[in-house]
Amino acid sequence: MSTRTRVAVIGGGASCEHEVSLASATAVAAALDPAAYEVVRLTIDPHGTWLDGGGRPVGLTGAACLLRRCDVVLPVVHGPHGEDGTLAALCDLAGLPFVGSGVRAGALAMDKWTTKLVAAAVGVATAPGVLLTPATRSAYAWTHPVVVKPVAAGSSHGVSLVASADELDDALAAAFALDSRVLVEDVVVGREIDVAVLGRADGSRVVAPTLEIVVAPGGIFGFEDKYGGTADFHIPAALDETDTKTLEDAAVAVFDALGCAGVARVDFFWTEDGPVLNEVNTMPGFTEQSQVPKMFAAASLSYADLLDVLVRDALAAPR
DSSP, rough: OOOSEEEEEEEEOOSHHHHHHHHHHHHHHHHSSTTEEEEEEEEEESSOOOEEEOOBBOHHHHHHHHHHSEEEEEEEEOOOTTTTTTTHHHHHTTTOOOOOOOHHHHHHHHHHHHHHHHHHHTTOOOOOOEEEEETGGGGGOOOOOOOEEEESSTTTOEEEEEEEEHHHHHHHHHHHOOOSSEEEEEEEOSSSEEEEEEEOOTTTEEOOOOEEEEOOOOOOOOOOHSSOOOEEEESOOOOHHHHHHHHHHHHHHHHHHHHHEEEEEEEEETTTTTEEEEEEEOOOOOOSSSHHHHHHHHTTTHHHHHHHHHHHHHSSSSS
């Protein structure tokens, strides 16, 4: 009889991050130590249909049967209908341990407007911004450069830098195509620095070395930069000990205020006045070349070992 732990790895999803999620899930499944883990693959196609490891449609009922035969679930579904707490809710209802944040944290962190409110409540600065809906869209008038983004989307989909008034309508249309709520934020001038926080089952927090994203002046870190293999990452970011500690403390404060679990990537702008929160990813990109695995690798925690920690902590965490 096998003593290996059966891990259900879920990828895909019915969102604009489907392909990115497939890549993450494939990498995760391949990296889990086969001596310790038996991987059960499940995929959600772009229309929301559940597929088994052979690509055959099994529906939600069939997927639930497969999940119930597993010891733990590792949902690697980025964005809406996955990272937003949806899959955490399914696992909760099925009584299954799972890797990552729960329903509340997933939903809060996916909502960029709510994340801003939570961050402000614990003293972490965010960019000044306004929330627009279809009903309030026409009342907004451009007066200075802004960044327009959907409230709940990822991988920089629907994000635009609006430098002039004649660019606003197209930017809003792109964002509203992905969400019924859109965030318009002031442009923040600063270095883009990410912090990865790992919440252990015993309640401790491990912070990986910081990562700086080098972006061309006046640009934004967009989809092609993230996934086209051209991103310029510096690990650790060139900061002194005091500034690094300030960033780490801000990241942990937001992680805890949202109620995150597992690993999350907390993205900041480092400005003359200190850190300004950009967003929080409770299930960030997770191939070996993604930011979070590279950050922990810089601390001598390999990709496979990071996955092992996440799975073991999920099994050990109180439910």
